[in-house]
Amino acid sequence: MNVFSQNPTNQKTLVIAVGNDILGDDAVGLHAARALRSDIGACIDILEASGTGFALMDLMEGYDNVLLIDSIVTENTRPGTIHQFTRADFQDTVASSPHYTGIPELFQLANQLNIPFPRNFLILAMEIEKDFTFREGLTEPVEKSLPDLTDKVKAILRSWNLNQNVPHVSSD
Amino acid sequence: MTQGTTNNRRITIDPITRLEGHGKIDIFLDENGSVEKAFYQIPELRGFEVFCLGRPAEEMPQITSRICGVCPTAHHMAGTKALDDLYKVTPPPAAKKIRELIYNTFMLEDHALHVYVLGGPDFIVGPDAPKELRNIVGVIQKVGVDVGKKVIAMRRRLRAFITYAGGKVIHPVFGLPGGVAKQISSDELPRLRELAKDGLEFARFTLDVFKDIVLKNEKYVDLITSNIYTHKTYYMGLVDDNNKVNFYDGKMRVVDPDGNEAITFPARDYADHIAEHVEPWSYVKFPYLKKIGWNGFTDGKGSGIFAVAPLARLNASDGIATPEAQKAYEEFNESLGGRPVHHTLANHWARVVEMIYAAERMNELVNDPDITSKEIRVIPTETPTTGVGMVEAPRGSLFHHYETDERGLITKVNLIVATQNNAGRIAMGIEKSAKGLIKNGNVSDGLLNKIEMTFRAYDPCNACATHSLPGQMPLRVCVRDKHGELIEEIRR
Numbered sequence: 268m269n270v271f272s273q274n275p276t277n278q279k280t281l282v283i284a285v286g287n288d289i290l291g292d293d294a295v296g297l298h299a300a301r302a303l304r305s306d307i308g309a310c311i312d313i314l315e316a317s318g319t320g321f322a323l324m325d326l327m328e329g330y331d332n333v334l335l336i337d338s339i340v341t342e343n344t345r346p347g348t349i350h351q352f353t354r355a356d357f358q359d360t361v362a363s364s365p366h367y368t369g370i371p372e373l374f375q376l377a378n379q380l381n382i383p384f385p386r387n388f389l390i391l392a393m394e395i396e397k398d399f400t401f402r403e404g405l406t407e408p409v410e411k412s413l414p415d416l417t418d419k420v421k422a423i424l425r426s427w428n429l430n431q432n433v434p435h436v437s438s439d
Numbered sequence: 440m441t442q443g444t445t446n447n448r449r450i451t452i453d454p455i456t457r458l459e460g461h462g463k464i465d466i467f468l469d470e471n472g473s474v475e476k477a478f479y480q481i482p483e484l485r486g487f488e489v490f491c492l493g494r495p496a497e498e499m500p501q502i503t504s505r506i507c508g509v510c511p512t513a514h515h516m517a518g519t520k521a522l523d524d525l526y527k528v529t530p531p532p533a534a535k536k537i538r539e540l541i542y543n544t545f546m547l548e549d550h551a552l553h554v555y556v557l558g559g560p561d562f563i564v565g566p567d568a569p570k571e572l573r574n575i576v577g578v579i580q581k582v583g584v585d586v587g588k589k590v591i592a593m594r595r596r597l598r599a600f601i602t603y604a605g606g607k608v609i610h611p612v613f614g615l616p617g618g619v620a621k622q623i624s625s626d627e628l629p630r631l632r633e634l635a636k637d638g639l640e641f642a643r644f645t646l647d648v649f650k651d652i653v654l655k656n657e658k659y660v661d662l663i664t665s666n667i668y669t670h671k672t673y674y675m676g677l678v679d680d681n682n683k684v685n686f687y688d689g690k691m692r693v694v695d696p697d698g699n700e701a702i703t704f705p706a707r708d709y710a711d712h713i714a715e716h717v718e719p720w721s722y723v724k725f726p727y728l729k730k731i732g733w734n735g736f737t738d739g740k741g742s743g744i745f746a747v748a749p750l751a752r753l754n755a756s757d758g759i760a761t762p763e764a765q766k767a768y769e770e771f772n773e774s775l776g777g778r779p780v781h782h783t784l785a786n787h788w789a790r791v792v793e794m795i796y797a798a799e800r801m802n803e804l805v806n807d808p809d810i811t812s813k814e815i816r817v818i819p820t821e822t823p824t825t826g827v828g829m830v831e832a833p834r835g836s837l838f839h840h841y842e843t844d845e846r847g848l849i850t851k852v853n854l855i856v857a858t859q860n861n862a863g864r865i866a867m868g869i870e871k872s873a874k875g876l877i878k879n880g881n882v883s884d885g886l887l888n889k890i891e892m893t894f895r896a897y898d899p900c901n902a903c904a905t906h907s908l909p910g911q912m913p914l915r916v917c918v919r920d921k922h923g924e925l926i927e928e929i930r931r
Contacts, residue, residue, distance in 0.1 A: 317610065
C-alpha cells in the first residue's frame with residue numbers, strides 16, 4: 268500500500284485527514300478520506316488521524332507529497348467553503364507557543380534532525396459552523412460540499428504529476 | 440473572530456478556534472494597573488451524555504477515547520475498567536498485566552512528550568528566552584541534535600508497541616470487559632524487553648537532563664519554589680495496598696495540605712467524596728472534596744479544592760514501588776522541603792520521576808511469566824447495572840461512571856477528567872501568578888509566558904476537537920483595564 272509503484276516519478280504521496288469523528292462537521296476530513304479511499308485508495312496512501320500536532324510527525328515522515336484535509340472555523344465564509352493553505356500561510360505562527368507543536372514546527376524539527384519530510388505540502392480545509400456538540404454525521408451544507416472537497420484533493424494530486432494514478436472521476 | 444471585548448466586566452466565553460487544548464485567559468487590571476481578577480476559560484463540550492444514551496456499554500471505551508486526541512489510552516482504560524465493574528467481572532492476572540504494561544508505556548511516552556515538547560521548553564530553553572525558541576525547536580538547539588533524535592526515536596518505538604498491543608495507537612481497542620482482546624506473543628518478548636530496557640535508559644537520561652539544565656540553575660530553582668507558583672491544597676492520587684503510586688489500579692487517596700491522609704475511597708464511592716461547584720464565568724465545574732466543602736478559591740485545610748497530576752500523585756503516596764523511582768522520589772521530596780511539595784512548577788520534576796517509575800514497571804511486567812499467558816479474558820455473565828472505573832491519566836485522576844439498563848444500553852454517563860479535577864487550583868494559580876507578575880499595567884510577552892507556565896505545569900488537556908489545524912493559536916491572553924476594555928491581546 269505504501270509504495271506508489273505506478274508512479275513514473277516514484278514519489279510517495281499521502282493524503283492525511285484530521286478530525287474527530289464524533290464531533291459532527293469536525294469530521295469532514297475523515298468523511299472525505301473514506302470517500303477517496305474507494306476511489307483512489309489503491310494508488311495513494313490515505314490516513315485518518317485524530318491525534319495532536321506532534322503525532323503528525325510520524326505519519327508524514329518519508330513522504331514526498333502530503334495533502335492534509337481538515338475543517339476550519341474562520342467565520343468569514345459560508346460553511347462548505349473550501350480553503351487552501353500552504354506552509355507559507357503559517358510562517359507567521361512559527362514557534363509561537365511552547366505548548367503547541369504545529370505544522371511549522373514539525374517541518375523545522377524535521378529539518379533540524381534530517382528527517383525526510385514532504386517537499387510538497389498543502390492543506391485543504393472546509394469551513395464549518397462553530398459547534399462543540401458531540402454527534403455523528405455532517406450538516407447539510409458540509410455534506411453537500413463534500414464532493415467538491417474530494418474533487419479538489421484529486422485535482423491537487425494530479426497537479427503533483429500523479430495523474431496516471433488519479434482517475435478523472437467526479438464524485439457527484 | 441469575535442474579540443470578546445466587554446464594557447461591563449461580564450466575561451464572554453468565546454472559543455476562537457477548534458484546536459485541541461485551546462483556552463483563554465482574561466486578566467482584569469484595576470486603576471493602578473495591578474491585577475484585580477484573572478480567569479482561565481476553556482470551551483464547553485456539549486451533548487456527550489446525549490450522544491452516549493442508548494448505545495451498548497461495550498462501545499464506551501472506544502467512544503470515550505475519541506473525546507480527546509491527547510490521552511485516548513487513559514479514557515480507553517478508565518472505560519474498560521468501568522465495564523469490568525458494570526459486568527461484575529474480574530479480569531485474569533495476565534489481562535491486568537497486559538493492560539498495565541500498555542498503560543505504563545503510554546504514560547512514559549506521554550510524559551516524554553510533555554517534558555521535551557510541551558512544558559519542558561519553559562525550563563530547557565528558559566522562561567525568558569525569545570518566544571520563537573520556546574518550543575521543541577529551541578529544545579533541540581539547546582540539548583543537541585543527537586538528543587533530539589533520541590527523543591523522537593524513543594517516542595516512536597513506545598507508540599509502535601502501543602499500536603501492536605493496543606490495536607490502534609490513536610484510538611486503542613484492546614480493552615474488553617473482563618480482559619483484553621489480544622495476548623502478547625512470546626515471539627515479541629525479546630523486542631519488548633529491549634524496549635523496556637531502552638525506555639528505562641531514556642527515563643534515566645531525561646532525569647539527568649532535567650537535573651543538569653533545571654536543577655543546577657539557581658534561577659530556575661528559585662522560580663519553581665517561588666511563592667507565586669505555590670498553593671497549599673489537598674492532593675489526590677491512586678495508590679496500591681502499600682500506599683505506593685499506581686497509575687492503573689488501586690484506591691484513591693487524598694492527603695491534606697500537611698500531607699496527612701484525609702480520605703481514601705474505591706472507584707465506586709467517588710460521588711460520595713467529590714462534588715462540583717459552578718461559577719457563572721466558566722463552563723468548567725470545579726470539583727471539590729465534599730467532606731471539606733467549597734469555600735471559594737482559597738488554599739488551606741478549610742478549602743475543599745484539591746490537585747491531581749504528577750505532583751499530587753507523589754504527594755498523595757507514601758512512596759513508589761520500584762527502586763530507582765523511589766530514589767528519585769526521595770530526592771525530589773528532600774530537595775523541595777519534604778512531602779507534600781506545594782510548588783506547582785515541581786510538577787515538571789515529578790513528571791520525570793514518574794517516567795522512571797513507568798519504565799521500571801514496564802521492565803517488571805515484560806519479565807513477568809504471566810505476560811504471555813493465553814488466559815486473557817473472563818467472559819461476563821452478570822446483568823449490568825452500574826460501573827465506575829478510575830485510572831491515573833498522565834494529567835491526573837480520571838473517573839468514568841456508566842449506568843445501563845438490563846440489556847447493557849447506556850442510561851447515564853458521568854466523566855470527571857483530570858484537568859477538570861485541577862480546575863480550582865489552576866484558576867487560583869493563574870490569578871496568583873498574574874497578580875504577582877503584572878505591576879503598573881506593564882505586560883510583556885515574557886511575563887505572560889510566566890503566567891501561562893502556571894497551568895502548563897499541569898499539562899492541561901482541554902481537548903475538544905482533537906484538531907490541530909496548523910498555524911492557529913491554542914491560547915488567547917486578554918488584558919483589560921478597569922472598564923473591561925481590551926488593552927493587550929496575545930495569541931499563542
